[in-house]
Amino acid sequence: MKRYGEVLRIKYVKYLLVATFPARIAYSSIGLSFFFKTIHETQSIPLAGLVIGVNTIASSLTAGLRGTVMDIKGQTFVLRIFVPLYSVIMFSIIFVHSPHMLLISAFVLGATPPPINLSVRPLWRSVVPAEKLRTAYAMDSSSLNAAQVLGPVVATALSLSKYPQSPFVVCSILIFTGGIGLAFSRASRNWVPEVRESGIAGVWRNKAMQVLMLEGCFLGLGWGAFNVAVPAFATLEHVPNRTAWILGAMSICNITGGLVAGLVSNRASAWRAMRATYFFWFLATIPLAITYPGWSMALVCAITGLFGGAIQIFYWEVMEAVRPSGTATSALGWLWSVEGSFVAIGSALGGVISKNLSPRFCLALTSVAVGIGFLVLSLGKERLKAADRIPTQSEVADAISDLPSQNS
Numbered sequence: 001m002k003r004y005g006e007v008l009r010i011k012y013v014k015y016l017l018v019a020t021f022p023a024r025i026a027y028s029s030i031g032l033s034f035f036f037k038t039i040h041e042t043q044s045i046p047l048a049g050l051v052i053g054v055n056t057i058a059s060s061l062t063a064g065l066r067g068t069v070m071d072i073k074g075q076t077f078v079l080r081i082f083v084p085l086y087s088v089i090m091f092s093i094i095f096v097h098s099p100h101m102l103l104i105s106a107f108v109l110g111a112t113p114p115p116i117n118l119s120v121r122p123l124w125r126s127v128v129p130a131e132k133l134r135t136a137y138a139m140d141s142s143s144l145n146a147a148q149v150l151g152p153v154v155a156t157a158l159s160l161s162k163y164p165q166s167p168f169v170v171c172s173i174l175i176f177t178g179g180i181g182l183a184f185s186r187a188s189r190n191w192v193p194e195v196r197e198s199g200i201a202g203v204w205r206n207k208a209m210q211v212l213m214l215e216g217c218f219l220g221l222g223w224g225a226f227n228v229a230v231p232a233f234a235t236l237e238h239v240p241n242r243t244a245w246i247l248g249a250m251s252i253c254n255i256t257g258g259l260v261a262g263l264v265s266n267r268a269s270a271w272r273a274m275r276a277t278y279f280f281w282f283l284a285t286i287p288l289a290i291t292y293p294g295w296s297m298a299l300v301c302a303i304t305g306l307f308g309g310a311i312q313i314f315y316w317e318v319m320e321a322v323r324p325s326g327t328a329t330s331a332l333g334w335l336w337s338v339e340g341s342f343v344a345i346g347s348a349l350g351g352v353i354s355k356n357l358s359p360r361f362c363l364a365l366t367s368v369a370v371g372i373g374f375l376v377l378s379l380g381k382e383r384l385k386a387a388d389r390i391p392t393q394s395e396v397a398d399a400i401s402d403l404p405s406q407n408s
Contacts, residue, residue: 003135003263012127012187013136016120017143019185023116023178024144026090026171028151030055032243033167034106035231036159041097045235049228049351051106053344056224058110060340064203066115067333071326075119075188082114083179091172094165114179115333117144121316122328123187134313138262141312145254145305148247156244193328203334208322208387211380215373216339222369224346225353226288229362230301232354234293242293249298250305257309270317271388275377277314281307282370289364321387 007013031052038048070078089109096105124136158167182188203209231243261273284304291297316332323331346369350362377384 019181022174024147026174028148029155032155046351053348055106055110057344058107064334064337067330070329079183087172087176093168135262141258142255148251152247207383213338215376218372220339220342221346222366224343225350225362226366228350229359233359250301253302253305254309257306261310261313274314285367318387
């Protein structure tokens with residue numbers, strides 16, 4: 001763990017992790033908060049799935065646009081506008097009760113989230129030396145997953161309490177706290193967007209990014225269905241409280257997987273590490289369809305989370321290696337736009353399938369989707385070959401020399 005200690009001692013690292021954590025808890029609470037609010041107001045599982053889907057697709061469709069604006073204008077401009085606006089909109093949802101207004105509110109909230117997670121990821125390249133970037137990504141991923149442990153617990157506990165509207169009040173406060181903390185941080189204010197080289201194809205025309213987008217289509221569809229299947233299955237079996245600790249177990253193992261990936265030697269290329277981990281991730285998802293909302297589902301989700309947490313680290317590295325210049329924020333934003341749109345479709349389908357057939361079909365869809373995602377990446381290996389290499393010592397030295405002073 002010495003490697004993590006060294007990164008934590010670097011200026012700005014602790015601040016970035018702590019300042020953004022409240023907002024990340026809020027983000028991980030929104031889906032379940034909408035699910036239980038819709039159930040409370042309408043008693044309709046299909047509508048709950050549709051509400052989550054509308055919220056997700058609205059967020060996805062605008063993620064790339066927000067990332068593009070940030071690559072042009074910088075982070076401060078975008079964050080200081082979207083953070084207060086989003087907090088106010090989220091608070092106002094406590095006054096929404098009808099099905100139509102729930103759908104409209106979910107769309108508006110999804111279209112206006114401050115790009116806090118998109119903002120943090122490119123900051124690591126300007127804060128930590130190149131040889132410690134994988135470890136920094138692991139810490140960032142672990143922060144995300146730790147929030148995903150607390151988020152479902154917070155959303156479920158508050159939604160099933162005497163004050164079912166309270167999740168949106170709490171999330172509003174958390175978003176404002178985390179977003180403003182990042183917007184006024186020196187690391188964010190000092191960040192300078194990359195200069196895009198002339199003649200370089202954009203994100204949508206880049207061959208490698210096209211492979212990652214296609215993989216994201218299938219992955220989003222499967223995990224969108226999963227996001228609804230777990231709470232729907234638990235609700236149909238009259239054990240809705242188990243949703244939090246099942247997803248919590250998965251998120252805890254996500255943290256562990258991410259931390260382990262951060263310790264993998266830089267002598268292993270990001271592509272090879274991701275492909276090997278992806279294969280075991282697929283194998284771990286296969287038993288999902290035969291689990292029950294109890295210890296069996298928690299166990300399988302935990303194992304799945306272990307490999308899923310590691311995948312995130314290597315995925316970020318692969319994307320960094322193949323993305324076009326000048327797209328430090330928008331590259332990931334557009335990938336999230338594509339994957340998130342299919343998460344929305346999967347969530348909407350998940351509610352219908354869970355109600356009319358069985359949540360088990362949604363869980364089976366998740367396994368199939370991960371398998372196809374692995375196949376897409378394997379077939380697109382040539383387009384991703386830029387990530388199948390290990391930086392030379394001179395490249396690392398050049399990257400370190402380009403870093404801004406830690407005292408700036």
